[in-house]
Amino acid sequence: MPKRGYHHGNLRQALVEAALDLIEVKGPAGFTLSEAAKQAGVTPAAVYRHFAGRDDLIAEAARQGYVIFADLMEHAFNEGQPSALASFEATGRAYLAFARKFPGHYIAMFESGISVNRTPELATVAARARAGFERAAQALSQHIPPEKRPPPAMFSAHIWALSHGVVELFARNSPGSQSPFPPEDLLETGVGIYLRGLGLVPPDH
Structure with missing residues (x-):
């Protein structure tokens, strides 16, 4: 049924x-x-x-997922303002929340092998989602001296990769990947170490 x-x-x-x-x-x-x-x-x-085929159906599921994902990123960023650090950290937490709440969309987006360039509509909304991460990174990177400042796209890519890794390894109930720490703690401490390395948070944060 x-x-x-x-x-x-x-x-x-x-x-x-x-x-x-x-x-x-x-x-x-x-x-x-x-x-x-x-x-x-x-x-x-x-x-x-x-x-026309299964891949087209999955691509549409992915497109709808990116719409939800981009909206969540934007909401997280806005909720953290006016603190650039709070906005940045909120976008990472939103990534984890999205993967948990919308697993079908998440898989269609990131694990199906469907390219974001399969359709113009999918490419557009995927770019919007990436832009949300980059906007948070851009705001936070302004607090780094210019000579030490990584490009915002690199900055956001690092956090995206860290968030994605935590989700894939420890938040999706993958066999043999149970962590003694909650995924939220892994993500928060990992981001904290990264930001301390850039001098953006004090050692005791």
Whole structure:
């Protein structure tokens, strides 16, 4: 029995939501379009009126995920103002929260092998999400002397990589990857070490 029904004119979104359920349970390569159709309560032929193949369906799930992700990044940044440090740290925590709350979207975005350049719409919203990280990094990097200041894109990439690593290794219940510390603590202390190295926080922060 399908988990979610659909109304006339909303079949496309019903298929995306069915795919998100299947991605979360079986992984991005573990289901077929026919299974997505069954999950949505429609015939397989109906899927092809909206998506040419499974990758197109996953790409749309990823696009919607990036919209949510970018909104969360923007909200986290704004909530931390006027402190550049608080905004920066909040964006890292938002990354962890997103992965936990929207696992199907997260997998479609980062683990499906779908390129962000597959469609112009996906590329645009993915760039918006990256810009949120870079904006937080740009604001915080202004407190570093110019001669010691890394480019904001590098600065944000470091934090993105640290956040992503914590999520992948310790927040997704991967086999054999249990940490004695909560993921939030790992991320906070890791970011703190990085920021201390740049002279942005005192040693006892």
